[in-house]
Amino acid sequence: MEDFKRMAIFAAVVECGSMSAAARLLDMTPSAVSQHMRQLEQAAGLTLLHRSTRQLTLTDAGQRFYTQCATMCEAAARARAELAAERQQPSGELRLSAPAGFTTHAVPALGAWLAQHPSLRLRLLMDDAPIDLIQARVDLALRFGNLPDSSWVARRLGRSPTILCAAPQWLQAHGQLPGHPRDLMQLPWLDLSRGESAQIDMHWRRPQTAEEFQLQVLPRMTSNHRAAVQQFCEAGLGLALLSAHDVTGSLKQGRLVRLLPDWDMGTIDIWAVTPQRNALPAKVRQAIEVLRDYFVRLDGMQAEGAQAL
Incomplete structure (x- = not known):
């Protein structure tokens, strides 16, 4: 379950363009987001993001990984929408x-x-x-x-x-x-x-x-x-x-x-x-x-x- 959480945070970082923006979206601290990214890369044994003072760029492995993470997040959003619809309409x-x-x-x-x-x-x-x-x-x-x-x-x-x-x-x-x-x-x-x-x-x-x-x-x-x-x-x-x-x-x-x-x-x-x-x-x-x-x-x-x- 922790891996799923880190995958969702990774997708948010990519889509927001920075860790600080992702932290605001997720109601987390930037340091917590950065720590999750380090743990994700350590577990994978690969670099997923190139970091600079101005921007983040995806490595080739990071791009492929992001595609799957985004698919997972979209499926989770559809599941939540299904539950919301169940609450609203028979x-x-x-x-x-x-x-x-x-x-x-x-x-x-x-x-x-x-x-x-x-x-x-x-x-x-x-x-x-x-x-x-x-x-x-x-x-x-x-x-x-x-x-x-x-x-x-x-x-x-x-x-x-x-x-x-x-x-x-x-x-x-x-x-x-x-x-x-x-x-x-x-x-x-x-x-x-x-x-x-x-x-x-x-x-x-x-x-x-x-x-x-x-x-x-x-x-x-x-x-x-x-x-x-x-x-x-x-x-x-x-x-x-x-x-x-x-x-x-x-x-x-x-x-x-x-x-x-x-x-x-x-x-x-x-x-x-x-x-x-x-x-x-x-x-x-x-x-x-x-x-x-x-x-x-x-x-x-x-x-x-x-x-x-």
Whole structure:
């Protein structure tokens, strides 16, 4: 590495025409520049510069050596420019990890932004199982719910209320709407679960009266895929706690009905997770803002400002 530094100093001396001018350019002392030149020539065993009181001239070996040093400096300048461009404009490949339930949101959230930047490529990794961002070389990950402790950096994009849903045909077969969480204990449940324990433990609160209720049920069906739970619910196979931003369309179109709307059933946070906090390239910074703007406008969401854990 010291040789590279001396090669860069040598190129600056040649281009500036004197060691003192090169020293000013490099923010060094003239004696330090002169010492580097002597060490460079000693290591090479050749004279590279003829020195006089008025000027410096290159030897034949020095001329050939300067050509290679200048090429090295130009390559370094291009590398720095590439990094600067990466900071300013989205380019290259963005590796984005997201749960499979994000499938229906991917195009409306990212499509227009991707079209605006033809030099940007998107690799979308859809998987409900959390993956190691470093090992998978992921630039940005979407995470839903509570996050485990880690060295990664999380920025909250929004918060979605959890609501109790059932299909109209299930309600017709059941005969009456439940009026209290206690009425739900013997009913068929559908649940999102990634663990081995199938039991659902729920804590609900009625804000108007501050009444609280604990509910434990054994679901009839579980899946690690959020969309699968919603599809079973829409098919009339049971009750499910679903995120408001996922079911707004189904509620409007009558495929689902909301139950116990006066009870608070919690919320689910949506996070943008990156392996590091600082020096994010433009493609990651802009993707976070694009996703935040999308979730702010999305029906059923309670928008949140950025928050780092």
